[in-house]
Amino acid sequence: MTVTAVVGAQWGDEGKGRIVDYLAKRANYVIRFQGGDNAGHTVINDFGKTVLHLVPCGIFYENVHNIIGTGCVVNPQSLLEEIAHLKSIGVSCDRLWISSRAQMLMPYHRTLDELEEQARGADTIGTTMRGVGPAYSDKATRSGLRIGDLLQPDWLEARLDNALKTINRKLTILGGQPVDGREVYELLMEFRLQLAPRIVDTAPILRMALEAGNDILLEGQLGVMRDLDWGIYPYVTSSHPTAAFAPSGAGLPAGSLDEVHGVCKAYSTCVGDGPFPVELHDEIGKLMQDVGKEFGATTGRPRRCGWFDGVAIRYAAWLNGMTGLAITKLDVLDSIETLKICTGYRLADGTVLTDTVPDTSLLMDAQPLWEEMPGWVTPTTGCRSWAALPVEARNYVSRISELAGVPVAYVSVGPERDNMFGRGSPALVTEQ
Numbered sequence: 059m060t061v062t063a064v065v066g067a068q069w070g071d072e073g074k075g076r077i078v079d080y081l082a083k084r085a086n087y088v089i090r091f092q093g094g095d096n097a098g099h100t101v102i103n104d105f106g107k108t109v110l111h112l113v114p115c116g117i118f119y120e121n122v123h124n125i126i127g128t129g130c131v132v133n134p135q136s137l138l139e140e141i142a143h144l145k146s147i148g149v150s151c152d153r154l155w156i157s158s159r160a161q162m163l164m165p166y167h168r169t170l171d172e173l174e175e176q177a178r179g180a181d182t183i184g185t186t187m188r189g190v191g192p193a194y195s196d197k198a199t200r201s202g203l204r205i206g207d208l209l210q211p212d213w214l215e216a217r218l219d220n221a222l223k224t225i226n227r228k229l230t231i232l233g234g235q236p237v238d239g240r241e242v243y244e245l246l247m248e249f250r251l252q253l254a255p256r257i258v259d260t261a262p263i264l265r266m267a268l269e270a271g272n273d274i275l276l277e278g279q280l281g282v283m284r285d286l287d288w289g290i291y292p293y294v295t296s297s298h299p300t301a302a303f304a305p306s307g308a309g310l311p312a313g314s315l316d317e318v319h320g321v322c323k324a325y326s327t328c329v330g331d332g333p334f335p336v337e338l339h340d341e342i343g344k345l346m347q348d349v350g351k352e353f354g355a356t357t358g359r360p361r362r363c364g365w366f367d368g369v370a371i372r373y374a375a376w377l378n379g380m381t382g383l384a385i386t387k388l389d390v391l392d393s394i395e396t397l398k399i400c401t402g403y404r405l406a407d408g409t410v411l412t413d414t415v416p417d418t419s420l421l422m423d424a425q426p427l428w429e430e431m432p433g434w435v436t437p438t439t440g441c442r443s444w445a446a447l448p449v450e451a452r453n454y455v456s457r458i459s460e461l462a463g464v465p466v467a468y469v470s471v472g473p474e475r476d477n478m479f480g481r482g483s484p485a486l487v488t489e490q
């Protein structure tokens with residue numbers, strides 16, 4: 059039995075979806091522990107290419123229970139659309155459950171997300187506009203509604219009336235239109251009809267699963283650099299993609315986590331605003347964007363691209379207590395002759411940081427320090443073992459592992475389910 063968290067080790071979009079799809083084969087449960095439909099987790103398998111937003115990436119296996127956990131914010135409308143799409147391509151959603159304690163993302167949260175971004179003027183965060191920030195904000199101020207409220211119409215109606223007193227004031231101040239409580243209530247009653255059988259109290263279910271020795275995967279959304287506390291605040295999401303939050307957001311005891319797999323690309327990407335010291339504005343950045351198809355899976359926005367950030371990975375590895383690295387998109391670097399890795403940040407006052415990311419205002423002026431490594435200039439997508447990789451690719455991956463201080467568990471060399479392999483017993487030494 060193992061409880062494994064799969065978390066983003068960079069700025070999001072590292073390939074968490076494809077890693078969870080690969081690992082879920084052996085799982086009994088896959089639980090999304092935070093975030094909302096701001097996620098775009100791409101999976102390519104026998105069902106073709108699917109981008110999942112709320113549904114956990116274990117959904118493609120009929121024997122796996124998939125839970126949208128308590129730490130999530132759930133937009134019922136987009137969840138229903140996602141379920142309909144999955145069914146249309148032949149994926150069974152019979153084992154999809156939603157924690158009754160998960161927050162409900164309401165239609166007015168999306169409106170507020172847009173109005174709040176507009177109100178920020180030039181200093182935007184670059185949110186996905188899915189209403190995630192306003193939904194978590196209502197959770198924290200205790201005016202949120204929970205998915206389980208759908209099962210108690212009287213309670214729901216009273217909670218909604220109460221919430222709308224503040225929401226309608228906010229909407230009006232920001233230049234929007236107040237919402238009609240009756241209309242929202244009726245919409246929620248439609249969601250209730252369709253979602254009620256999936257709404258569960260996860261506590262007894264997961265307690266039994268743990269006691270039965272089941273294999274449980276905890277699927278994170280986004281990455282540590284966008285964590286509400288540890289990321290580049292305020293250019294962050296409104297929840298915690300780090301592994302410490304995984305058991306809590308999923309509904310498991312703190313000590314239940316056995317493994318933490320940090321997923322990172324072999325280079326860096328970021329979508330949205332904020333400092334990104336390793337960003338490239340040249341033809342190599344363009345090549346990464348073209349070859350890696352670096353466009354947001356949820357919003358379609360072009361992703362900013364750059365060299366691998368060895369400082370961010372040390373920080374991410376330590377904060378997450380990573381036990382293994384899953385390195386994706388190695389193949390995207392196949393044609394580059396000389397690769398660079400950022401191994402330090404020089405701050406404006408001359409201080410050099412190698413294993414910790416400073417606060418955002420300092421990071422804004424940080425200059426990356428580079429190390430160069432020879433590329434392999436050979437296609438790697440056909441490789442299915444560590445030994446099959448060119449020696450330069452093995453050295454590059456080993457260097458990432460050395461910087462992180464974490465062994466490599468998996469290497470991915472293409473987007474399809476079988477385009478990856480386990481690293482086996484890793485040696486953190488450079489081969490000649």
Ligand code: GDP
Nearest residue numbers: 071072073074075099100355387470471472473
């Ligand atoms: P997530 O949000 O972390 O699940 O990642 P996304 O799905 O947003 O972005 C990862 C993108 O990279 C998707 O388009 C994947 O199909 C693709 N991808 C994942 N692993 C690999 C890989 O090893 N090689 C290549 N070329 N593409 C990959």
Ligand code: IMO
Nearest residue numbers: 070071096097098185186279280294295329330
């Ligand atoms: P996955 O799970 C990449 C970014 C947004 C913005 C910031 C806050 O696919 O890795 P939000 O809508 O959460 O309030 O936006 O976070 N962001 C993502 N970037 N991948 C995602 O999800 C993201 N979800 C949010 O671009 O900078």
Ligand code: MG
Nearest residue numbers: 071098099355
């Ligand atoms: Mg994504």
